[in-house]
Amino acid sequence: MENHMERRWLSLFVENRAGVLARISGLFSGKAYNIHSLTVGETEDPTMSRMTICIDADEKTFEQVKKQLNRSVEVIKVIDYTDTSIRTKEIMFIKVKSLTEKQMAEIFQMGKVFRFLIKDMGKDSLLIEAIRTETKNDSILKVFKERYTNIEVVRGGPVAIDCISMQDR
Numbered sequence: 001m002e003n004h005m006e007r008r009w010l011s012l013f014v015e016n017r018a019g020v021l022a023r024i025s026g027l028f029s030g031k032a033y034n035i036h037s038l039t040v041g042e043t044e045d046p047t048m049s050r051m052t053i054c055i056d057a058d059e060k061t062f063e064q065v066k067k068q069l070n071r072s073v074e075v076i077k078v079i080d081y082t083d084t085s086i087r088t089k090e091i092m093f094i095k096v097k098s099l100t101e102k103q104m105a106e107i108f109q110m111g112k113v114f115r116f117l118i119k120d121m122g123k124d125s126l127l128i129e130a131i132r133t134e135t136k137n138d139s140i141l142k143v144f145k146e147r148y149t150n151i152e153v154v155r156g157g158p159v160a161i162d163c164i165s166m167q168d169r
Contacts, residue, residue: 003058007036009081009088009160010066012051015074016042024051024075027068033057037090037134037157048076052159085163091156092130092137098150099124106147114140134158 014020021040028035036054043050057065062082069078096107107126111118116130130140137155144151 003060005056005058006082008055008057008062009084009086010051010053010055010069011079011081011160012053012069012075013043013077013079014049014051015076016047016049017074020049020074021051024069024072027072028055028065033061033065039157039159041159052157054158054160079162081160081162086160087163088133088158088160089131090134090137090158092132092141093119093154094128094130094141094144095125095152096128096144096148096150097125097152099126099148103148110143114143116140 012024014024025035025038033055036056038051038053040049040051042048055062055065066078066080069075096103099107104121104124104126107128108118110116111128114130114136115132116128118126119129120127130137132140141153144153
C-alpha cells in the first residue's frame with residue numbers, strides 16, 4: 001500500500017503554561033514530522049490555549065501523531081479537522097519599498113481587487129495586510145513577487161475552526 005501524503009489539520013486545546021508549545025513542537029521534531037504551519041493563542045478560558053497545526057502526512061503517520069498528542073499530559077483535547085468542513089484564515093503582511101507614485105496607485109487598486117488593506121505608508125513604501133485563506137494569500141504574494149523587487153513578507157500561519165452550517169447536514 002502506497003503512503004499518500006496529504007495536508008491534515010489538527011486543533012489542540014492545551015494548558016496555557018510556559019513550555020507547552022516547546023514540548024508539543026518538540027514531539028513533532030523528535031519524530032521528524034514536518035509541521036506545515038502552527039499557530040497558538042489563548043482561548044476564551046485564560047487557562048487554556050488553542051493550537052492549530054497543519055502537517056503533510058500519510059494516514060499511518062497522522063494516526064501516530066494524534067495518539068502521541070492524546071498521551072501528552074498538557075493536551076486537554078485533540079480535534080482532527082482533516083475530513084471536516086472548516087473555516088481558515090491567515091494573516092499576511094507585505095512591506096513594499098522603493099515604489100514610484102504610479103506603483104503605489106497600482107497597489108491601492110490591487111487592494112480593491114484582492115481585498116487587502118493598506119495599513120501604513122511612507123513616501124515610497126506601503127505596508128499591506130491580507131487576512132485571507134492561505135491559498136488567496138499565496139495568490140496575492142505571487143503577484144507582488146512578479147511586480148515588485150523590494151518586498152518583505154511576514155505570514156502568521158492559518159487558524160481554523162469547524163463550520164457551524166455544515167454540522168447539521
